[in-house]
Amino acid sequence: MADDEEQQGGRIFFSNIGRSMELEDEIVLTSVGIDIGSSTSHLAFSRIVLERLDTRYMVVERTLLHQSDVLLTPYSGDNEIDAEALGAFIAQQYAAANLKPEAIDTGALILTGVAVRRKNARAIGDIFSAQTGKFVVVSAGDGLETTLAAFGSGAVARSAKDDIRVLNVDIGGGTSKLALCESGTIRHISAIDIGARIIAFDESRRITRIEEAGHHFAGRAGVPIAFGEPLSETDARKIAEIMIDCLFEAMQGGKMLPQTVALHRLPPLPNGSPPDIVTISGGVSEFFYAKDEQSFSDLGPLLAVALREKLAGWPPALEVPQQGIRATVVGASQYTVQVSGSTIFVEPLGLLPVRNVPVIKPQIVFSEDIDAEAVAATVRDALSRLDLANAESPVGLCYEWEGSASYGRLDGFCRGIAEGLSPILAKGHPLILVGEGDIGGLIGMHCQQDTGVAKVISIDGIKLDEFDFIDIGAILETSGAVPVVIKSLVFPSLGLGHEALEKQ
Numbered sequence: 001m002a003d004d005e006e007q008q009g010g011r012i013f014f015s016n017i018g019r020s021m022e023l024e025d026e027i028v029l030t031s032v033g034i035d036i037g038s039s040t041s042h043l044a045f046s047r048i049v050l051e052r053l054d055t056r057y058m059v060v061e062r063t064l065l066h067q068s069d070v071l072l073t074p075y076s077g078d079n080e081i082d083a084e085a086l087g088a089f090i091a092q093q094y095a096a097a098n099l100k101p102e103a104i105d106t107g108a109l110i111l112t113g114v115a116v117r118r119k120n121a122r123a124i125g126d127i128f129s130a131q132t133g134k135f136v137v138v139s140a141g142d143g144l145e146t147t148l149a150a151f152g153s154g155a156v157a158r159s160a161k162d163d164i165r166v167l168n169v170d171i172g173g174g175t176s177k178l179a180l181c182e183s184g185t186i187r188h189i190s191a192i193d194i195g196a197r198i199i200a201f202d203e204s205r206r207i208t209r210i211e212e213a214g215h216h217f218a219g220r221a222g223v224p225i226a227f228g229e230p231l232s233e234t235d236a237r238k239i240a241e242i243m244i245d246c247l248f249e250a251m252q253g254g255k256m257l258p259q260t261v262a263l264h265r266l267p268p269l270p271n272g273s274p275p276d277i278v279t280i281s282g283g284v285s286e287f288f289y290a291k292d293e294q295s296f297s298d299l300g301p302l303l304a305v306a307l308r309e310k311l312a313g314w315p316p317a318l319e320v321p322q323q324g325i326r327a328t329v330v331g332a333s334q335y336t337v338q339v340s341g342s343t344i345f346v347e348p349l350g351l352l353p354v355r356n357v358p359v360i361k362p363q364i365v366f367s368e369d370i371d372a373e374a375v376a377a378t379v380r381d382a383l384s385r386l387d388l389a390n391a392e393s394p395v396g397l398c399y400e401w402e403g404s405a406s407y408g409r410l411d412g413f414c415r416g417i418a419e420g421l422s423p424i425l426a427k428g429h430p431l432i433l434v435g436e437g438d439i440g441g442l443i444g445m446h447c448q449q450d451t452g453v454a455k456v457i458s459i460d461g462i463k464l465d466e467f468d469f470i471d472i473g474a475i476l477e478t479s480g481a482v483p484v485v486i487k488s489l490v491f492p493s494l495g496l497g498h499e500a501l502e503k504q
């Protein structure tokens with residue numbers, strides 16, 4: 001969908017193909033997802049079919065059109081990704097898919113792992129976004145990447161299917177992400193500096209890359225390493241085994257060695273009983289499940305062997321995830337359209353339109369007396385989970401109001417929301433609230449007049465979820481409503497692809 005949708009007669013138009021979604025019961029979109037990771041980069045092209053359900057469109061079919069080769073993420077120096085080489089690879093994959101950029105309706109670009117920390121990571125995201133004008137661009141920090149992997153691997157859906165606890169371990173090039181899922185919800189997430197390419201080497205086994213964590217594990221293994229020096233298979237195996245000992249300690253949660261705690265990029269998992277099922281995703285999963293015998297001149301194959309041996313004596317069953325190396329690839333971005341009702345509050349009116357606003361959905365408890373501090377805490381937790389606590393752009397908050405709308409309950413809710421979002425509001429961004437019930441106008445008015453928030457966009461009648469991005473158009477003169485375009489990251493639904501593995 002083009003970024004410059006035209007509003008005519010209260011309808012949303014795709015300006016690049018001149019069609020009105022309101023007049024069509026079925027919409028077909030071509031989508032691309034691009035994942036630039038610390039270790040590998042790849043693309044996937046999909047065709048998305050949406051059907052209209054009342055005022056919104058729902059994805060009913062997704063067909064994979066082309067899945068790219070996996071490229072070792074190119075670097076031009078110690079701290080910079082080679083944007084030119086990466087761009088050439090992406091252009092080649094468009095050609096292989098027999099698609100041109102102008103034929104793409106929508107897409108998503110994510111930068112993950114160590115790649116996010118490179119000096120020009122944001123510039124790369126901006127370059128690709130500017131090329132198309134159609135992308136949701138996400139620079140995925142540790143929390144968001146962990147969450148993406150949990151959904152993309154199917155671990156969240158798997159935990160919901162049989163009401164069980166599933167631990168997904170996503171092992172990439174620079175970091176490993178752990179997500180403990182229970183009954184369809186992510187209960188705890190963690191991330192640690194363990195990855196296949198913290199030490200990499202060339203075909204002659206001379207070291208070409210050493211991350212800080214590489215020096216740490218080599219030291220613990222008693223193996224001297226230096227850039228340009230050879231690394232024997234025996235020494236590489238020693239390092240990999242120390243890394244897996246550390247990873248397994250992190251997977252179990254609870255009390256662990258101080259040096260293991262120090263490697264965590266997110267708080268360690270809490271102590272608790274073992275999960276029912278473990279799934280492994282990320283690049284190392286391709287070796288763990290023996291899907292790939294290609295060597296990338298790193299520690300990936302050795303990590304896979306050591307991890308399988310370690311898990312052989314652990315009670316949880318092993319299962320194959322729905323997605324392995326592509327767990328964090330956003331295969332498509334779906335567009336749905338809804339129209340917010342007339343019970344909205346926008347002040348000042350010049351705030352609209354807004355585009356590509358990420359959405360959080362904090363787990364707010366609508367008790368008889370809504371506690372502002374508790375609301376603020378859940379909002380801060382949601383911001384942290386999606387790496388939005390220091391966002392440089394507005395953040396939308398969606399909620400499902402429950403119970404009466406008394407002054408006390410409204411006040412507790414609004415003050416809690418304002419406090420939780422205070423880091424965002426302090427940067428001059430508007431407070432953006434999206435509710436399902438018919439209460440948006442009342443809440444927006446209370447936020448401005450009683451809570452003192454200067455800029456407020458409060459709409460309702462819209463159903464959103466975390467991972468959604470929204471565009472809110474200008475108020476329609478004919479109805480006083482606003483059109484809302486919803487861009488949802490599409491994850492695989494639970495299917496029949498879960499194959500239990502026997503313990504070796």
